[in-house]
Amino acid sequence: MSSGADPATEAFVAHRNLLFTVAYEMLGSAADAEDVLQETWMRWAGVDLGVVQDPRAYLVKITTRQALMRLRALGRRKESYVGPWLPEPLLTAPDVAEDVELADSVSMAMLLVLETLTPTERAVFVLREVFDVGYDEIADAVGKSAAAVRQIAHRARSHVAARRPRGDASPAEIRGALEAFRRAVETGDLQGLLDILAPDVVVLSDGGGVKQALLRPVRGAERVVRVFATGLKRFGAAMSLEPAQVNGGPAMLIRLDGELDGVLAVRVEHGLVTGLYYVRNPEKLSRVTSETTIHL
Template identity: 65%
Template sequence: MTDDPFVAHRSLLFTVAYEMLGSAADADDVVQETWLRWADVDQETVREPRAYLVRIVTRQALNRLRTLARRREDYVGEWLPEPLLTSPDVADDVELAESVSIAMLTVLETLGPTERAVLVLHEVFDVPFDEIATAVGKSAAAVRQIAHRAREHVAARRPRMEVSRTEQQQVVERFLGALTGGDVQGLLDVLAPDVVVVADGGGLAPAALRPVAGRARVANALSRFADLVPPVPVTTPLVNGAVGARIDPGGEFDTAITFVVEAGRITRMYAMRNPQKLGRLDEVAELRR
């Protein structure tokens, strides 16, 4: 391991920033800002470099979150987090995989910046409340209350993700088989009655501007896919810690899809089509807790 604490903890810092921001590009910027501040510090005086670095990256991410909130108000259609290609190690770490899932990051978007920071730091990275308090500029007692509220908020909205990777793979492959084969009944069988599809084109690629809900509507919308000529390539990479789908990588129909699976059926789908958000699917992201 390197002697430089920043290099040693860089993957952790990126993961913290990404979970707070939902954007790899913005997380990279925040990590770079953290490095610049770390370089100006008398490192011999820092007793706990990991805690110190997490504190810096949290503050920088909070500043960035407030800027992003204004930018996202003008976003065309639904905004979804930037998907990442992840390793089997991330998928094997159940807590980390759930925390970086598109479904969870989308729920985190409904929290305020401070609530999001507190929840991510405490629930995912086990940062003590007193350290979080220093990072967010609140008292430890206030941070405990914020954490409690944020947990309740997320618990009421988070999808239940309690299936094995094997089951997820099987359901996704059933879905893709029906999709590419134009099998409408197969689609109906693999979709939950109240399935919801959220798509993000950002005004740069065709995508539904609002979520599409209901098995019949979703199956009808997807049934046209098999008519594409020539057929487009489809793969099943690990995206944000779970088996996802990549349709037509780099082509006209380039889309990354992640799924929430419950009881053998798909309950939610997140389709990322904004080409500015698909650049991280060609190289595995280093995520760490």
């Protein structure tokens, strides 16, 4: 940004990546997060900066309010969504994975847990637990009293704690599991695939009604292997897997005859694959060709 830029533009650009991350964590959609940022900018451009003490806090408040409105509208849209819904995957830089807190907050598994919260609970949880925003500021953003926000935060925290994945994996375990998984799929080694899957592994897929996807989650290693066996029988020779970093975690870009078919986010715990999230909906694949900058 040039030194000749006006203060409103400079402040917005300085905090843009943060605002995008707030909106994305609330919405699970990069496209909707970008729309929220556009709406945030339009409102911010009309603000009298002379009365703004903390531009960052003010911008987060505007973004939160716009994201909340969109989140409520999204809830209605998801009711008519064809098949299971998964968050829109983001290709992220390697340093995101090194920031454990940030990587956990944007992981596919966490975003799916956040989907089970009400819009207000989600906003409060994201602002408090992820971005460490004060209760008074959150209250101003969501239109509640500080006391009510504390209660909502406690309820949301307990809800998330009961559902979030608990297992850890070292970078070496993740690399090892990912390579074993890739090798098993590419060679059609079903026993090797079974060996790297946790007994309670779950696979979910999202085709958005445009591409074929599982109608409901498939749980259990043997059932998941059968799903892959069917896919390999149909596409095996044409399929290739490319390791990638998506939402701060391990993933595979899956290509058929060289064309991107989807993104498979992989959750690894204690050296075994415990979650597979396959996004095939073409409308959700625009953010995996170049890295998206996110930060707390």
